[in-house]
Amino acid sequence: MPAPVIVIGGGPAGLTAAYKLVVAGEPPVVVEEDSVVGGISRTVVRDGWRFDIGGHRFFTKVKPVEEFWHEILPPEDFLLRPRMSRIFYGGKYYDYPIKLGNALSNLGVVEAFRCGLSFLWVRIRPPKDLTTLEGYIVSNYGWRLFDHFFKTYNEKVWGVPASELSADWGAQRIKGMSLWNAVWEPVRSSLAGKRQDKSKLVTSLIEEFEYPKYGPGMMWERCAEKITDLGGSVRMETKATTVHVENGAAVAVTVSCGDTEERLTASHVISSMPFTALARIVDPPVPEKVLRAADDLHYRDFLTVALVVPEDRGFPDNWIYIHSPDVLVGRIQNFGSWSPYLVKDGRTCLGMEYFVFEGDDLWSCSDEDLVALGTKELAAIGLVEASDVEAGYVVRMPKAYPVYDDVYRQNVEVIRKWFEQYAPNVHPVGRNGMHKYNNQDHSMYTAMLTVENIHGAHHDIWSVNVEEEYHEVDADQGGPGTGRTGRDAPIMPRRTSEVGNVAG
DSSP states (O other): OOOOEEEEOOSHHHHHHHHHHHHTTOOOEEEESSSSSSGGGOEEEETTEEEESSOOOBOOSOHHHHHHHHHHSOGGGEEEEEOOEEEEETTEEEESSOOHHHHHHHHOHHHHHHHHHHHHHHHHSOOSOTTBHHHHHHHHHOHHHHHHHTHHHHHHHHSSOGGGSBHHHHHHHHTTOOHHHHHHHHHHHHHTTOOOOGGGTSOOOOSEEEEETTOTHHHHHHHHHHHHHTTOEEEETOEEEEEEEETTEEEEEEEEETTEEEEEEOSEEEEOSOHHHHHHTEESOOOHHHHHHHHTOOEEEEEEEEEEEEGGGSOSSSEEEEOOTTSSOOEEEEHHHHOGGGSOTTEEEEEEEEEEOTTSHHHHSOHHHHHHHHHHHHHHTTSSOGGGOOEEEEEEEEEEEEOEETTHHHHHHHHHHHHHHHOTTEEEOSHHHHTOOOOHHHHHHHHHHHHHHHTTOOOOGGGTTTSGGGSSSOGGGOOTTTTSSSSSOOEEOOOOTTOOOTTO
């Protein structure tokens, strides 16, 4: 009997690959270090409350992925949900993406006039450096709107000044929008005698999406069940500790579960574990150059403080962006707006999202202190009174976002080329497995194509999420630079050892 494919990681990419293999009559062995499947797409359950870490909209332009979702879950397990997200700033809600009338109305006549003058000024004196996020956005909106709606949030997310982030990030996030377009488009349509197409004023982002009623983890819990039902193996709390390479191929994976170690023979290895970690567990060890490249790949980490409040203290949005520099929270989800099955009758749960570096002050805080901080900040921005918070929970998610610094491409390429040359049957897939800022559907698609490659195809999985066809916006709506890094993610400056304390 031939050796099985060993799949490292039980997130969307790993389980998608495993399911495709078992359906093809090749039962794999999946090893997952955690006690739950789903990776960052898991549903976290605490005292009957369910949390979606980061928020996962089930929408894709990749047909095989959509078909996969509906093969795993029946129609009755999906809800059709409206997409709604806004900016909360200065005690008011602003449409996102930014809409001129709404923004200027909320700002008031005087500030709206100042914003208009600021925009006209950059027509005359544009920023000197248009290669940065700051320069790109200011040139499209002016300094005052940049300060109101763009600067603080992006700096919270990445822990780096906007003047050091790349313009590619702005081009992707804003989708080609500018204040000039917002003013001119309605006038042009009126002069042409056309009815204004509001959907094209800002972006072609989707307006609704499907969602598993018990959260994204429901998809992966059921997928794991199907894999085992069809003869595959899903081993939980089992860590891959060594990938054994002999004569130009991986031949086995040593795994540990508790105090027990086991060597599993392998025909192929599909890995969604962090690319950095994969390079370190090869035996015999990879060259020093490859290890240095692995050590030089970095991540942005993430934690959620979930606070239980009365249902009427929630909001209709899936999430709102918090642009106030006076609080550390970057975004707040209302889990009840994702699905009523995530919350309990008469209550909802607000997920306060903080973007951190693992080991910094916030990450290292006790759960009690983080719940107190979340409660304090929720009250400070005026959404909920502190006395309305009935309970709180903390979920930490390491390595949530691969960092795109100015040498990450070279580092990824060094590791990738080594595996392609010396262990071509080791296949990295998914977000962390490839160090690519993939959406869930893109991670799944890399796994699907990898299984086809194992069966003789020749797909370039590294092009997934780089080509326009993989994105939820039309190709003609993307701004300059769209597609250069795939999903929205900036090229960041090098992180030094001093960078990392977002708590200030």
